[in-house]
Amino acid sequence: MDRTWSRQELAEHWSLGFEELARIESKSEALRLGFAAQLKFCQLAGRFPASAAEIPDAAGCHLGDQLVRPVVELFDYDWSGRNGQRTHRRITDWSK
Template identity: 35%
Template sequence: MRREWEPEELIAAWTLLDSDWELVGNKTGATRLGFGLLLKFFEQEGRFPRHAGEVPREPVDYMAGQVKVEAALFSEYRWSGSTIEYHRAQVREALGFRESNPGG
């Protein structure tokens, strides 16, 4: 993931669309911000970030403005556990991906 973004590129890549809002709308706080960033990161990279440090600061600030959550709350988003697993499943389903089954 690149670290620097021109304003037009930031808007094109990180703006939540109508269908995205259906997924983000029922979440609050750090969860709302983290989910929005997971969704847009996955759209661009075809994978999820492994940790918060993989998501550049400019997109975090931009997304925070869209979802009306303080950017600093991104540090509270949990990178393990049932919430992020559920978020990943929601993103994959929304984008038409499914997890591979290496054993079968």
């Protein structure tokens, strides 16, 4: 997903809707940004990201601004561990 994102594209593809925000806000603060990044990436790419490196910088900042979370949290998120796998299941179940 290496590309330059315009503000309009960020708003269209990486903005969180009310229902998404409600689900994300039920997560612990430390997990919110990673959950949001996995959700939006999956919606766009049809798969889950393997690491923070797959999340475009502009998209990570855009999500962080919406959740009032520092983008550095993406690099601390457990992408392939227990929390990451739990997030995959929740997003998959939610999308059904």
